[in-house]
Amino acid sequence: MLTSTTEPTRRRAPSRMPGLAFSHDHVALTVRDLEVSREVYEYLGGRVVSRPSRGFMEIVLGDIRLHLVPDEGATQKKARAPRIDHLCLRVSSLEVLNEVERHVNAHPLLARKRPCVVEDSPPLGDGGKDHCEERPPRKTLYFQDPDGIRLEVRAYS
DSSP states (O other): OOOOOSOOOOOOOOOOOTTOOOEEEEEEEEESOHHHHHHHHHHTTOEEOSOOOSSOEEEEETTEEEEEEEOGGGGTTTOOOOEEEEEEEEESOHHHHHHHHHHHHHSTTTSSSSOOOOEESOOSTTOGGGOSSSSOOSEEEEEEOTTOOEEEEEEOO
8 A cells, every 4th residue: 555755735824914913902702691791790890881782792891891792592592602702803004904804815714715805893783873882993804713713803093
């Protein structure tokens, strides 16, 4: 039996983006009971900064912003375990966000299903003055890492 000594070829990623500085924006947590989670995070020193919404609740805990997202299946018997819903990063400008979009779409593992596109923000709520976040972003980019973890990148200016 003959065996090959060559390893499977991997797709090569484009070179890294030089000088790109991400900062933390928020972490979204899927929770079973929004009010119970609110009580716990307020007990820990957090404060609710969002307007009332069925979609999620924004809490500031020190320098961390949390978006508590209710598990839609929690009222039925389809509830999932609480988990991180997505990680949101921030960039300094819309120009940088557009560069991130181009860079993500050039990577074979990040753009494998369909290209990601910078979107008007916010996608939740009615937008504008009726949006439930304390400070909605100007534009947002969504994509998934190779394990299916949702990533969000925002620009506020």
